[in-house]
Amino acid sequence: MMPRYRVILAYDGTKFHGFQSQPNLRTVQGTIEAALLKMTKGTPVTVFGAGRTDAGVHARGQVVHFNFPGNIPPRNMLLGLNSMMPLDVVIKDVAIVPETFHAQFSTVGKRYGYRVSRTRFTDPFKRFYTGHYPYQLDLGRIETAIQDVVGTHDFTSFAASGGVIKNKVRTIYTARMVDHPDEDEIYFEFIGNGFLYNMVRILVGVLLEIGNDRRPVDEFPRLYAVKDRQEARITAPASGLYLQEVYYDEAALQQAVAERQ
């Protein structure tokens, strides 16, 4: 039986057409599979990821798994993979896991971050790594509104249309905004049991509009009730979004939530 490897990796999503393999496009999954193909000298290895990040979306703690035809110690797998990765991907951790582990289906939660740059003009050093919002923001309004994101809600209004997933109910354990005035940035962070397609970027779009006084501060309950994607309007750009961490056991998830309370 082939051993199953769990790999934690970070990547700058700027130059990838997202995580998931697509013919003739540079993707994270394709990049890892190409490296594994070299290591196996031609035996294809399929890589499964925890979350399919879009083009331009970054990861600091993406998780993938694959079965590998050969018993390479995790430390060697880490060095071998890193030696074949381009500079916009880094392998952070490798472990051999039981065959019951699945990068996508074993998750109990994920943590996403979203960086918003608030300079008047786009900061040239942040253009690929933040969303940019140069307009007035009342951070107190955002702090009040974001409390309504915590809990179990039907997020239909916050899911890009066209998804195949029928059940749009998700539970958010942590939703917070951290101000970094020295860097002219604010940072949004969400921990939840699952996230719909584009959900974080739509949440951030609504929160910024609340901060800019374009929506009432109690907008979230209304948006949960109407179940209409058109109501949420703006999707914040991919460049600010980071898949920070994926949780596979309740203890780790609860600890991450507790650390933020």
Place this chain on the structure above:
Amino acid sequence: MMPRYRVILAYDGTKFHGFQSQPNLRTVQGTIEAALLKMTKGTPVTVFGAGRTDAGVHARGQVVHFNFPGNIPPRNMLLGLNSMMPLDVVIKDVAIVPETFHAQFSTVGKRYGYRVSRTRFTDPFKRFYTGHYPYQLDLGRIETAIQDVVGTHDFTSFAASGGVIKNKVRTIYTARMVDHPDEDEIYFEFIGNGFLYNMVRILVGVLLEIGNDRRPVDEFPRLYAVKDRQEARITAPASGLYLQEVYYDEAALQQAVAERQ
């Protein structure tokens, strides 16, 4: 008489072939001159810069001047130029200055910064914005050695060969290393009355070798004495270097130095 404009700008140097115009290559000077050519509807405007940063070198406070055939208020010049800049350049300040002001020849000093990332593998988010040094460093040795950079020295050993400037004596007012362990980075900063070609990158290369115990901690006096570029060996990569600020009056220069003491 045409008014003279002084412009302070920042840029991500990654995708530029340096500051100075070169035929058929994307440069910062060429980008600004192309924007001014549009504003004048065809009258060429020559841009003079404080320092000619190399390909891949960044600036947070580059200064340029030019004479402009028309009297545009500084605020409008700032908005107009920014509207025509690509996303890797931002205009931070515009002022009308006396004709005696020259971006290069009026300088009394400059401040350069150099970021070194210390992660084991290259951090995908820092690959264009830091130098990378994954080896052991004794920061105490660097802190001791860097004191020898302060003062008036013949920096012949620290100048890329081929320059036309004969006098290699420069005065460094501030030379310091700041540790940022949370970010796995160290930051070098130098304020001086002038810098030779590649001088900061060569200084950083020597300092890292001292920290890694490949050179004695009292290496600088010897290198000043030998006046031989071959002795300094390593030039730290362009990606870590930032032209942070250019000083045009002694008071501003002295204040910057005093703030760091």
